[in-house]
Amino acid sequence: xxxxxxxxxxxxxxxxSGVPVLQDVHFEVKAGEVHALMGENGAGKSTLIKIITGVYxxxxxxxxxxxxxxxxxxxxxxxxxxxxCIYQELSVIPPLTVAQNVFxxxxxxxxxxxxxxxxxxxxxxxxxxxxxxxxxxxxVENLGIGQRQLIEILKGLSQNSKLLIMDxxxxxxxxxxAEMLFKIIQTLRSEGVSIIYISHRLxxxxxxxxxxxxxxxxxxxxxxEKDEIIPAKVIETMIGKVVDESAGSKKMLHSxxxxxxxxxxxxxxxxxxxxxxxxxxxxxxxxxxxxxxxGAGRTEVVRAIFGVDKAESGEVYLDGEKLxxxxxxxxxxxxGFVPEDRRNQGFIPLLSTTRNVALTNYDxxxxxxRAISDASxxxxxxxxxxxxxxxxxxxxxxxxxxxxxxxQKVVLGKWLMRDLKLLIVDEPTAxxxxxxKDEIYGILEDLAKQGVAVIVVTSDLQELLRVSHRILVMRKxxxxxxxxxxxxxQSMVLAAGQGVEEEA
Amino acid sequence: MKQLNQxxxxxxxxxxxxxxxxxLFTILAGAGHGKFFNFDNLIEVxxxxxxxxxxxxxxxxxxxxxxxxxxxxxxMALVGMTMANIYAYTLLPFPVMILAxxxxxxxxxxxxxxxxxxxxxxxxxxTLATMSIFxxxxxxxxxxxxxxxxxxxxxxxxxxxxxxxxxxxxxYVIMAMIIVVVFGQIVLKYTRYGTNLYSVGASKKAAxxxxxxxxxTRLVAYMxxxxxxxxxxxxxxxxxxxxxxxxxxxxxxxxxASAVVGGVALSGGSGDVIGTLIGALFMxxxxxxxxxxxxxxAFQYVIKGAIIIGVVIFDATYKTRMDRKAKEEGAKEGLE
Numbered sequence: 001x002x003x004x005x006x007x008x009x010x011x012x013x014x015x016x017s018g019v020p021v022l023q024d025v026h027f028e029v030k031a032g033e034v035h036a037l038m039g040e041n042g043a044g045k046s047t048l049i050k051i052i053t054g055v056y057x058x059x060x061x062x063x064x065x066x067x068x069x070x071x072x073x074x075x076x077x078x079x080x081x082x083x084x085c086i087y088q089e090l091s092v093i094p095p096l097t098v099a100q101n102v103f104x105x106x107x108x109x110x111x112x113x114x115x116x117x118x119x120x121x122x123x124x125x126x127x128x129x130x131x132x133x134x135x136x137x138x139x140v141e142n143l144g145i146g147q148r149q150l151i152e153i154l155k156g157l158s159q160n161s162k163l164l165i166m167d168x169x170x171x172x173x174x175x176x177x178a179e180m181l182f183k184i185i186q187t188l189r190s191e192g193v194s195i196i197y198i199s200h201r202l203x204x205x206x207x208x209x210x211x212x213x214x215x216x217x218x219x220x221x222x223x224x225e226k227d228e229i230i231p232a233k234v235i236e237t238m239i240g241k242v243v244d245e246s247a248g249s250k251k252m253l254h255s256x257x258x259x260x261x262x263x264x265x266x267x268x269x270x271x272x273x274x275x276x277x278x279x280x281x282x283x284x285x286x287x288x289x290x291x292x293x294x295g296a297g298r299t300e301v302v303r304a305i306f307g308v309d310k311a312e313s314g315e316v317y318l319d320g321e322k323l324x325x326x327x328x329x330x331x332x333x334x335x336g337f338v339p340e341d342r343r344n345q346g347f348i349p350l351l352s353t354t355r356n357v358a359l360t361n362y363d364x365x366x367x368x369x370r371a372i373s374d375a376s377x378x379x380x381x382x383x384x385x386x387x388x389x390x391x392x393x394x395x396x397x398x399x400x401x402x403x404x405x406x407x408q409k410v411v412l413g414k415w416l417m418r419d420l421k422l423l424i425v426d427e428p429t430a431x432x433x434x435x436x437k438d439e440i441y442g443i444l445e446d447l448a449k450q451g452v453a454v455i456v457v458t459s460d461l462q463e464l465l466r467v468s469h470r471i472l473v474m475r476k477x478x479x480x481x482x483x484x485x486x487x488x489x490q491s492m493v494l495a496a497g498q499g500v501e502e503e504a
Numbered sequence: 505m506k507q508l509n510q511x512x513x514x515x516x517x518x519x520x521x522x523x524x525x526x527x528l529f530t531i532l533a534g535a536g537h538g539k540f541f542n543f544d545n546l547i548e549v550x551x552x553x554x555x556x557x558x559x560x561x562x563x564x565x566x567x568x569x570x571x572x573x574x575x576x577x578x579x580m581a582l583v584g585m586t587m588a589n590i591y592a593y594t595l596l597p598f599p600v601m602i603l604a605x606x607x608x609x610x611x612x613x614x615x616x617x618x619x620x621x622x623x624x625x626x627x628x629x630x631t632l633a634t635m636s637i638f639x640x641x642x643x644x645x646x647x648x649x650x651x652x653x654x655x656x657x658x659x660x661x662x663x664x665x666x667x668x669x670x671x672x673x674x675x676y677v678i679m680a681m682i683i684v685v686v687f688g689q690i691v692l693k694y695t696r697y698g699t700n701l702y703s704v705g706a707s708k709k710a711a712x713x714x715x716x717x718x719x720x721t722r723l724v725a726y727m728x729x730x731x732x733x734x735x736x737x738x739x740x741x742x743x744x745x746x747x748x749x750x751x752x753x754x755x756x757x758x759x760x761a762s763a764v765v766g767g768v769a770l771s772g773g774s775g776d777v778i779g780t781l782i783g784a785l786f787m788x789x790x791x792x793x794x795x796x797x798x799x800x801x802a803f804q805y806v807i808k809g810a811i812i813i814g815v816v817i818f819d820a821t822y823k824t825r826m827d828r829k830a831k832e833e834g835a836k837e838g839l840e
Contacts, residue, residue, distance in 0.1 A: 076715050091710035093703045095511075095773045100699055105715040113694045141510060141826070272828070 003031035005067070006194050007052070007083075007163055012061035014047055019431075021047045022218045025061075029163065032192040034185060036199065036209035040238055040461070044218040045198055049165055053078045053085045082162035086155075086169055092140050092148050099123035099136035102155050126158055130184050145172045153181065157188075164188065165196040170204060171295065182208060200293050202231055202498045216240050231500050235491045239461065252487050255470035259283035261320075262453035263422050265305060268314035274300045275477040278314070282422070282453040287444060289468030290457045292497040296474040298457045299340055302424045305455075306330050306337040318421060331360060336415030338408070340426040340457070346411040349400025353390060354381035356399050357414045364418070384413035388443055405436025412443055423447055426457040441467050461490040473497050510826055511774065514767040514819075518779060521765070522786045529793035540796045547673045553781075553788035554681035555736040556758040560780040561688035562613075562729025563759040568692075569722050570705040570772025571620065571627040576733050576759055578638035579612045580752030583737035585642045588657040588747035591664075592647055598664050606734045612638060613730020617723035635756060639749075646749050660745040668743035677739040681781075684732065689777040701725065705772030761812050762787055769819055 007029045014022040022044045029035045039045050050056040052063065054072040062069055065081050072078045078085070092101050099120045100107070108118045123136035132150050140148060149172050156164050170178040185195055185208055199205055205212060212229050214221040214237045222237045261281045268278040275297035282288045290298045304311040307325035316323045318333055330337070339345035347356045358365055358377045366376035381395040390409045392402070399410050408428065415423060425444065429437040444454050444467055458464050464471060471488065473481040473496040481496035526541075533540035559576050566573050583605045590601040612634070619630040647657040659665070670676045692698035700721045703711040708718050736755070741747050759780075766783030768775025787808065794804045 075713050079715070087713070091707065091713050093706040093710055093773070095702050095706055096699065104699065104703060105696070107696055107699065109696070113690075114696065114699070116694075139511065 003192075005029070006031045006065070008064040009048070009052060010062050010064070012048065012051060012063075013059045014044075014051060014056065015059060020218055022051075022058075024219065025215065026220055027052075027213055028223075029194050029196060030211075031162070031194055032189055033210040034189055034195045034197055034208050036197045036205040036212040037215070038199070038205060038212060038234065038238060039215035039221070040459075043215040043238075045215055046167065047218075048215070049085070049167060049196070049198065053083065053165065079159065079161075082160075083165065084156040084159045084161040084163075085165040085167070086152050087167055090145070090148050090152060092151050092155075094139075094141035096140060097136065098134050098138050098140060098143075098151055098154075101140055101151050102126070102136075102158050104155075106159075122158075123154075126154055130154070130157065130187075131180065146174050146177050149173055150177060153184075157184070161193065163194045163196065165198075167198045168200065169197075170199065170201065178204075200498060202234060202500050205229070205234075206231070214238055231495070232491070235494050235500075239490045239494065251465040251468075253468065253470055253484055255286055255484050256283060257485075259285055262286075262318065263305075263455075264317040264320075265301075266315045266317070268301060268304055268311050268316070270297070270300060270304070270477070271310075271312040273477065275304075275474070278479060280472055280479065282455060284451045284453060285448045287448050287454040287456060287467050287469045289464045289471040290455060290474065291459075291461070291464045291471055291493050292474035292480075294459055296497065297477040298474050299426055301474070302337070302426055302455060302457055303339075306335060306424060308337075308339075331418070332363070334419055334421035336418065336420050336423040338411050338415070338423070338425040338428060340430070342404070342408060342411060342430070347399050347407060350398060352381075352396045353385065353399055353410055353413075354378055354395040356410050357381045357384045357417060360414045361417050380417055381413075384410075384417055387416055388413055389439065403433075403436070405432040405439070408432055408436070408440060409443075412440065416443075416447075420447065420452050422453045422455070424455045424457075427459065428456060429458075429460065429463060437463070461493055464493060465490060475499055510823075511767075514774075514822075515779060515782075518766050518782045518786070522782055522789065525786060525789050525793065529789065529796065533793055533796040540793055544673065545792065545796075547675075547678075549785065549788050549792045550678055551675050552791065553762075553784040554675070554677040555740055556755070556762050556787065557681050557781050557784040558684045558739075559729065559732050559736045559755060560759040560762045560784055561684050561777050562725065562732040564688070564763050564766075564768050564775060564777050564780045565692070565701055565725040565728055566627075566722075567760070567763050567768045567770060568701045568705045568772060568775060569725055570770075571722060571725070572631065572760065572770070573616060573726065573729055574628070574631040574756050574760075575612070575616060575635040575638055576729065577752040577754065577756035578635045578642065579609060579730065579733045580737045580740065580755050581642040581749060582612065582638045582645075583609050583734045584741045584747040584751045585645050585647075585657075585749065587737070587741060588647055588659060589645060591659050591661075591747075592657055598661075602738055605737055606731060609730040609732075609734025609737070610727055611730070612733070613727040614723070616730070617726030620726065621719040621722040642749050647747075654749060656746050656748040658746045659741050665742055665745050667739060668745065677743070680735065680739065684735070685777055685781050692777055697721070697724070702773055705774075707773075757808075758784070758787055761808060764812055764819075765815055767819075769823065770816065771823075 005028055009025065009027040012022050012025040025044065025048060027048060037045050047056060051058045052072065054074045054077050057073065063072060064070065070081065093104065102123050103119050107114045108122065109115055120136040127134050127136065132154060134147060134150060140151065149169065153169060169181060173181060188195060197208060206229055209229065210226050212224040214234065216238060260283065262284050263282040266279050269276045278301050292298055300309065303309045304325065305316055307327050307330050310325065316325055323333060343349065348359065354377055357380055361380065362372065365380060366373045378395055384390065385393045385395060388409050390406050390413060399407055428440055444456065448454050456467055465488065471483040471493060472479050473493060475497055530541040535541035563573055563576065586608045587601050587605045590596055590604055616631055616634055619625050620627050643654065646654040649655045667676055692701065700711065700716045703714065703716055704718050704721050711718050740751060762783035763775065763780045764770065764783065765786050766775065766779030766781065768779055790808065791804055794801065
């Protein structure tokens with residue numbers, strides 16, 4: 001079925017502000033094949049796709065289309081070649097109708113006037129062909145996320161493309177809608193259309209793909225033919241076998257069941273169903289790792305516990321007392337929160353270390369009347385700098401210009417100045433160098449020794465195994481697996497997060 | 505489960521608001537000759553709404569792209585004063601004078617558009633700055649008497665002032681307004697340009713990915729507004745039969761107010777020209793009724809301001825609610 005090579009990307013290099021994201025990557029798609037692209041978060045899948053579609057420019061390398069070298073500088077360039085991309089982030093326009101969205105920028109016209117009748121008919125034809133539950137004249141703002149995703153897919157299909165790129169197309173589809181999509185993919189393949197299929201969901205990849213390219217740390221890890229696509233092998237390749245045998249990929253978990261319960265979360269449920277009926281406990285001195293794929297609902301759960309977003313229902317108890325969940329109360333109750341998006345939510349880049357540390361602690365900084373005492377503010381920041389070795393150790397240094405690791409230390413430092421009972425850290429070491437990572441793990445471990453309960457949300461499996469005493473894995477808004485007091489491997493956690501049961 | 509479309513719902517609300525206001529003033533200020541509710545007065549209301557509605561078409565386009573134009577009032581003064589200079593110092597025929605006014609309007613709009621769309625200066629600041637610049641230019645080119653004191657320039661030649669009148673009570677400015685509104689609505693709803701305006705306002709990123717030239721779309725919206733401001737300036741000077749530096753003092757406010765009352769969301773991506781027309785009628789009804797009730801006119805600005813704040817708050821909460829509902833429904837489907 002698969003024919004000649006339609007798209008080939010050779011020796012692709014790309015780095016962002018000095019950090020290499022893609023190194024010497026090869027990627028090749030044949031006519032009429034479904035080619036899956038997999039890799040852990042941050043392996044470089046999205047970057048590769050954005051280079052192919054002209055959203056990013058590559059540093060080095062060459063892309064060939066049907067054997068000819070091509071330059072793709074804008075998304076329009078790639079559309080002209082016959083490539084359509086269904087992006088993960090929705091790009092539908094809510095105030096327009098389904099038909100207007102499908103034909104946006106390509107509307108059929110009579111003179112200058114858009115021929116709505118024809119446009120709606122053409123859309124209806126497409127809808128009939130693929131049997132989508134949509135109507136051409138519905139205004140998109142009245143539709144749910146799943147249906148919006150279908151419009152996105154329809155838009156890709158309407159362009160009669162030779163190559164269709166689907167980035168996590170099932171992320172917001174229901175089971176029924178996803179099955180519809182799988183059927184369409186098979187129809188398209190039989191019509192000779194090539195598909196690049198990016199998904200975290202292994203079962204979909206096994207079912208659909210003819211070939212599979214795996215990226216790891218921005219490099220090619222493997223290209224597997226259909227009969228080589230075996231769950232264990234795929235997971236192994238994604239994580240990297242070499243790493244698997246070294247320290248940090250296996251771990252004996254040891255949580256102290258007898259320790260006093262610090263945090264007790266009961267039936268936490270989201271308004272928009274990003275998580276439901278979440279119940280778990282964290283003990284004194286325990287580091288609980290929260291694993292799973294991006295979008296599994298982990299960040300949403302911890303944000304609700306801290307009270308940044310309100311949960312629809314459920315209760316949170318700290319040391320047996322029921323909590324009012326909103327940030328000001330949480331801080332007072334001894335909860336610290338290190339958010340995922342450090343730069344936008346963790347600290348104020350333009351302010352100094354002193355000001356950043358003081359910001360959450362104005363209730364405990366000494367005051368002269370109503371005014372903050374500069375001396376006491378400075379004394380506090382010096383303590384923070386000393387306690388966790390923030391560099392440069394200048395309290396007046398703007399945090400925005402410091403390295404990622406030290407920025408994160410400032411964020412942690414401001415919580416260390418308080419009497420903490422619970423510390424929640426979300427992706428604590430994203431974009432931080434190895435040395436600083438270890439220091440941050442050290443800080444978390446010290447806190448645990450002092451009796452603080454710690455929740456670590458992380459997509460980095462190595463990190464999850466490194467710091468956790470116990471691990472909960474979330475998938476699609478549910479806690480699906482608990483690992484405690486057992487020997488656990490990265491593959492086991494990954495398999496649980498992706499919904500593939502694997503024999504340990 | 506068939507629910508009323510958000511847009512239709514919003515239209516009904518603005519029509520309802522207008523009707524309630526008319527009924528309210530009819531009760532308070534009465535019907536019949538010299539009172540509020542009579543043919544002559546209602547025509548007057550429409551006449552007063554015409555220039556804000558004309559400019560409002562352009563402002564609607566801009567707000568749909570999630571932009572704003574605060575400079576329309578000053579722009580109107582500058583156009584008026586340009587024409588007054590030609591009127592006072594040359595013997596050029598009136599069509600040439602009007603053409604010159606149009607060109608100045610388009611240039612002003614082009615300047616706004618370039619600053620906003622090419623140099624990415626936030627709309628609010630950009631047009632706040634040009635508002636000041638256009639007004640200052642008006643003073644610089646203002647007609648002065650022998651002592652160098654700025655004076656009002658009469659523009660009362662009958663070949664020009666007929667534009668301020670009409671066929672009986674059917675004023676030319678109302679005709680012009682109807683043409684501009686109908687044409688504006690057609691462009692908005694039935695051309696690619698109109699669709700592009702909505703797309704740019706809803707998501708610049710998605711619009712770019714769909715091959716829409718976002719900068720050009722925005723630039724053209726500002727130019728259209730400039731052109732329409734010039735048309736508004738022609739009718740206003742013809743009606744007043746003079747040009748002063750104070751012309752257009754209220755004309756940055758009223759087109760925006762009309763659009764907002766008519767359901768053009770300041771966050772972009774929604775609303776239309778017909779909505780703005782309803783909004784303009786609402787604002788001029790309000791003004792007229794307050795005058796008829798002999799309430800201190802200063803109060804009308806308090807009331808207008810309060811109404812706009814109320815409408816924006818309403819729209820924001822309403823939108824949040826509808827969006828959440830859509831999300832929840834989407835989530836429910838996902839559970840199947």
